[in-house]
Amino acid sequence: MKGTFYGVGVGPGDPELLTLKAVRLLGAADAIIAPYSKKKGTGCAALAIVRDRLSPGAEVYELPIPRAYDEEKVEAASQAIIELLDSGKLTVFISRGDPMLYSKYMHIARRLEERGYPVETVPGVVSFTAAACRAGFPLADEEESITIVPVDDEASNIEAALRKSESVVLLKVHKNLDRIIDLLEQHGFHKQAVLISRCGMSGELIESDLEKLRGQKLTYLSTILAKKHIPAGP
Amino acid sequence: MKGTFYGVGVGPGDPELLTLKAVRLLGAADAIIAPYSKKKGTGCAALAIVRDRLSPGAEVYELPIPRAYDEEKVEAASQAIIELLDSGKLTVFISRGDPMLYSKYMHIARRLEERGYPVETVPGVVSFTAAACRAGFPLADEEESITIVPVDDEASNIEAALRKSESVVLLKVHKNLDRIIDLLEQHGFHKQAVLISRCGMSGELIESDLEKLRGQKLTYLSTILAKKHIPAGP
Structure with a gap:
């Protein structure tokens, strides 16, 4: 059975605007996927929001996924995520705001779904x-x-x-x-x-x-x- | 000093989509303002979402505030809220979704602000x-x-x-x-x-x-x- 891929909206910036569901999944996650845009070199904004909510054992994977669609980068990130899911890790992709609004998450989620992985997406405060x-x-x-x-x-x-x-x-x-x-x-x-x-x-x-x-x-x-x-x- | 009036977005329906900030304020509140539209007789949708998060001592005030602007009803609700604030009660108005999007809260908040009450509004998942x-x-x-x-x-x-x-x-x-x-x-x-x-x-x-x-x-x-x-x- 293939592991579920979770996409979680972490809200606009204030960690107190995380939802209870986001907090539950972040605390249970083995692997956190933190997208960042290499060009700007600013790191992952979503990661700063969730830092204090991760379980001590969680591994953070900062993956370069540009804001504009990039076939190669999306494929590479998807492959990395598939390896985590196949090894039984509870894997959570974090998006600032909501995952369905201007997030890099959407392309990754579609690709994972196409390959038969169940996907669950949790909305966040926009x-x-x-x-x-x-x-x-x-x-x-x-x-x-x-x-x-x-x-x-x-x-x-x-x-x-x-x-x-x-x-x-x-x-x-x-x-x-x-x-x-x-x-x-x-x-x-x-x-x-x-x-x-x-x-x-x-x-x-x-x-x-x-x-x-x-x-x-x-x-x-x-x-x-x-x-x-x-x-x-x- | 006048007490702060809180408006809290409680999200779309799933209680797990409440934010941590909403949960904190709901748990601390002395008075919960639950708006409902008398015409439909369906009660307050927001109240069902927060029921399990209220402190045992919290009093719930279900106030009739129609969806369409109604000067008289807004004034009556504002007066009731002012009495609660003046008696020192931590008072929280609950809105389904977000308080700034299609909520009856906006009219009440403006009126309270005009009368010098500090207002703090907490966004919710839309x-x-x-x-x-x-x-x-x-x-x-x-x-x-x-x-x-x-x-x-x-x-x-x-x-x-x-x-x-x-x-x-x-x-x-x-x-x-x-x-x-x-x-x-x-x-x-x-x-x-x-x-x-x-x-x-x-x-x-x-x-x-x-x-x-x-x-x-x-x-x-x-x-x-x-x-x-x-x-x-x-």
Whole structure:
């Protein structure tokens, strides 16, 4: 019988936002798969969150899996995981936030499933609701729609969201912040907006006057939450 | 000094998806505010999730707060909470999922803040990532955007999302299921789709062939996750 492969969301950063199920699996795991992106050399963000919850005997395997899909790296990581599963180890892949949202986990899980390994995936708290709670910013109510946009290099993929949604979540706003602020103003999203950078971590920034942010250098852990401002009538 | 008002997300339904922080606050609380919608007479869904985590001395206040904003009910609930805070009780409002996403909590929290009470909001696991994990359905990768749409009574608010997003989350699909399936087909979202009803609870349904669902009666805890199908090239 093939061993189950577990994927566990470990939340946005605060170890107290781990779920009970995540804590149970992390404490029982023989092997922890900690993905990291070699290019940035920043190590595995998820690992810092779970460090204190691992059993003393757990072995940590830091595997290089780039954020962009890379066939070769995904295959190599999958092979390493298969060896662990075949040797009877309880193996847990950790993802920051939730495993089904912008995580490298999804490609690995699909590959393991294709080869007949049972897969169980445990959801985690996502970064943008954690940011909304921290900033006291209601994301959406009743029948409002929300669009989540990981901002691309030219910030060209934001406008469609601003035209059709009442509420937007813009992820990775560090690269084109001034351009993004321009677009939010043009579409009436600047009066109900907040930027949260390094939510719940050292160097945290929460700013609801976007004008003050122009020209600032931020880390990629920066998110803008914004809602279309409806002027009071008549 | 005014007592802090806590809002706590208790996740989608499985008590093991509570966060450590939620468990700590629930165990310490003197008063639990459990909102319910009188109209439906279904009681408070959040309360069922936390029942086993409350300290024996905790008092539960089930307050009628309709899903749609109701000035009078929000004011009455706020007054009741203010009395608890002023008498020194550690008071926790529980929200299914996350407090900043489609929760009655937001209106109460704003009102308490306006009156000078410190507010702390704790995020929870949202229902749609829990559904995605359960169904093994990747929601979005790399630079894909996602739109979350609570389907309205005529299912008229879906098309804008289908035109502009790579990935959609349709909440409350129980009312116009056949019409919703038609729209997903028209816009090429039916080949990568899954419906999850009563995720992780008794009577759970997971179905990726939407055609099989036509004419079925489902509860409002039904969500469709769908991605635009890109046909393989020539």
